[in-house]
Amino acid sequence: MARWEGNARGRLERAALDLFTEQGYDRTTVAQIARRANLTERSFYRWFADKREVLFGGGEDFEQQLVAAIDAVPADIGALPTLLAAFTGLPEVVRPREFLRERSAVIAANPPLQERELIKLVSVSEALTAALVRRGCDRQTARLATDVGMAVLRSATERWMADERADITQVLSASAADLIAITADDILNVSDRRPSALGNP
Amino acid sequence: MARWEGNARGRLERAALDLFTEQGYDRTTVAQIARRANLTERSFYRWFADKREVLFGGGEDFEQQLVAAIDAVPADIGALPTLLAAFTGLPEVVRPREFLRERSAVIAANPPLQERELIKLVSVSEALTAALVRRGCDRQTARLATDVGMAVLRSATERWMADERADITQVLSASAADLIAITADDILNVSDRRPSALGNP
Numbered sequence: 001m002a003r004w005e006g007n008a009r010g011r012l013e014r015a016a017l018d019l020f021t022e023q024g025y026d027r028t029t030v031a032q033i034a035r036r037a038n039l040t041e042r043s044f045y046r047w048f049a050d051k052r053e054v055l056f057g058g059g060e061d062f063e064q065q066l067v068a069a070i071d072a073v074p075a076d077i078g079a080l081p082t083l084l085a086a087f088t089g090l091p092e093v094v095r096p097r098e099f100l101r102e103r104s105a106v107i108a109a110n111p112p113l114q115e116r117e118l119i120k121l122v123s124v125s126e127a128l129t130a131a132l133v134r135r136g137c138d139r140q141t142a143r144l145a146t147d148v149g150m151a152v153l154r155s156a157t158e159r160w161m162a163d164e165r166a167d168i169t170q171v172l173s174a175s176a177a178d179l180i181a182i183t184a185d186d187i188l189n190v191s192d193r194r195p196s197a198l199g200n201p
Numbered sequence: 202m203a204r205w206e207g208n209a210r211g212r213l214e215r216a217a218l219d220l221f222t223e224q225g226y227d228r229t230t231v232a233q234i235a236r237r238a239n240l241t242e243r244s245f246y247r248w249f250a251d252k253r254e255v256l257f258g259g260g261e262d263f264e265q266q267l268v269a270a271i272d273a274v275p276a277d278i279g280a281l282p283t284l285l286a287a288f289t290g291l292p293e294v295v296r297p298r299e300f301l302r303e304r305s306a307v308i309a310a311n312p313p314l315q316e317r318e319l320i321k322l323v324s325v326s327e328a329l330t331a332a333l334v335r336r337g338c339d340r341q342t343a344r345l346a347t348d349v350g351m352a353v354l355r356s357a358t359e360r361w362m363a364d365e366r367a368d369i370t371q372v373l374s375a376s377a378a379d380l381i382a383i384t385a386d387d388i389l390n391v392s393d394r395r396p397s398a399l400g401n402p
Contacts, residue, residue, distance in 0.1 A: 078386035088391055118319040140356060144376065145383050147352030155345045169391055175345065176388040182346050183384050185279035187377040190289055190370055 009047045009057075011037040016054040017099060020106045025051075025113065055103055055113065056120055063127045065089065070131040079137050083128060083149035084176060087156070088169050101161050125150055152179055210248045210258075212238040217255040218300060221307045226252075226314065256304055256314065257321055264328045266290065271332040280338050284329060284350035285377060288357070289370050302362050326351055353380055 015036035019028040030051050034044045048054050069086035077085070107113040125146050132142035155175040160166055216237035220229040231252050235245045249255050270287035278286070308314040326347050333343035356376035361367055 078383070080383050081386050081388050081391070084388055084391040114323075115316055115320060118323065119316060122315075122319065140359065141379060141383065144352055144356045144379055147355060148349055148380065148383060151345055151348030151352060154348060155341060158341065172391045173389055176391065178342060178345055179349065179384060179388070182279070182281050182342065182349060183380060185282050187282050187285055187380070188374055190282070190285040190373045190377065 008037075008039060008043055012039065012044055012047055013054055013057070013099070016051060017102050017106065020055075021102050025106055025110050052113065052116065055107065056116055063124050066124065067127050067131045070128065070135070075135060079132050079135075079141060079145035080149055082132065082135070083145060084152065084172050086128075087149070087153050087172055090168055097161060097164070100157075104161065121150065148179070152176055209238075209240060209244055213240065213245055213248055214255055214258070214300070217252060218303050218307065221256075222303050226307055226311050253314065253317065256308065257317055264325050267325065268328050268332045271329065271336070276336060280333050280336075280342060280346035281350055283333065283336070284346065285353065285373050287329075288350070288354050288373055291369055298362060298365070301358075305362065322351065349380070353377055 012033060016028070016033045019032055019036060028051060030041055030044050033051065033054070034041045037044075048057050066086050066089075069089045070082055073082045073085050107117050128149070129139070129142045129146045132145060133139055137145070152172065152175045155178060156168070156171040159171040159174060160168060163171070213234060217229070217234045220233055220237060229252060231242055231245050234252060234255070235242045238245075249258050267287050267290075270290045271283055274283045274286050308318050329350070330340070330343045330347045333346060334340055338346070353373065353376045356379060357369070357372040360372040360375060361369060364372070
């Protein structure tokens with residue numbers, strides 16, 4: 001991507017997010033976003049199909065770059081460490097921390113945007129699972145590893161947004177340590193703890 | 202719930218799912234569902250707001266019963282074993298195996314239904330996280346344990362639908378064992394395996 005194009009796109013994203021935060025997502029128009037970015041509406045539509053896609057436009061890049069990162073991890077590394085290694089590349093793919101923080105707040109305030117985000121995450125998960133299967137992982141393990149990996153990523157992202165000094169590798173390690181602590185409890189003998197069994201000792 | 206009510210509701214669910222499977226979700230009307238169940242349209246609307254909710258009508262019961270099951274697990278049991286213990290009660294809450302199998306197929310064939318399912322699962326996850334927080338778990342751990350628990354549940358449900366002889370406790374234990382295997386890899390030193398670092402040994 002040429003530098004001037006990156007600048008136009010970045011300026012549109014920044015302008016859109018500022019306006020969504022200041023006056024609300026629903027009240028913001030494409031014309032206002034373009035004006036705030038000192039660009040024409042025509043430039044806006046060169047980059048985004050509509051105002052919603054300003055929040056999700058990085059989706060495909062994000063997915064493709066994660067899959068490429070998985071493909072670059074040596075074949076003898078297990079499914080979950082492979083995903084975590086791929087996630088360490090994320091800050092280069094996604095936006096600055098305060099952009100993500102504002103984006104989260106805009107999405108949290110708007111149920112249709114939450115739905116769009118959920119669908120995007122399902123698409124990312126399916127791409128990650130397929131990439132693990134291509135590495136020789138069976139589909140059931142690949143899906144569970146992806147779901148668990150996405151759970152760690154969500155936890156790490158919350159840490160990352162909350163702590164200015166943290167880097168992505170630190171927060172992923174911290175959330176991986178939490179995962180280890182959570183799974184250290186005895187989770188195999190589930191029948192011993194059935195609420196009904198507990199009621200009749 | 203009185204027996205006759207359960208019968209009417211169950212008959213409507215069964216009729217709807219048969220019609221969705223036979224002729225497609227979009228082509229099925231509420232009038233057809235009621236006729237197949239030998240009930241009136243008016244009876245249909247006593248139970249469900251529209252034909253979509255026949256697939257998701259158990260949502261609130263499901264969530265409430267899971268939360269009640271969590272509340273019934275003794276306080277000294279960790280977050281993830283608590284969730285797994287609560288999940289063992291699921292077959293009594295949800296529908297028979299072949300109902301779930303057909304329901305999955307109908308939803309998988311229809312993107313708006315997939316969206317509805319995702320939103321329902323987010324609501325269930327939030328209720329489970331809140332129930333763990335009420336037990337004294339910090340919010341970050343509760344959310345990660347919920348996401349990991351839901352990943353195990355999804356894996357276990359696939360096993361349960363695929364294997365006629367399996368019971369829910371067996372498949373939850375099997376998927377919990379898969380989780381232990383997945384997290385047994387070294388996942389703490391994520392920076393050692395960054396694709397960029399691997400490219401420059």
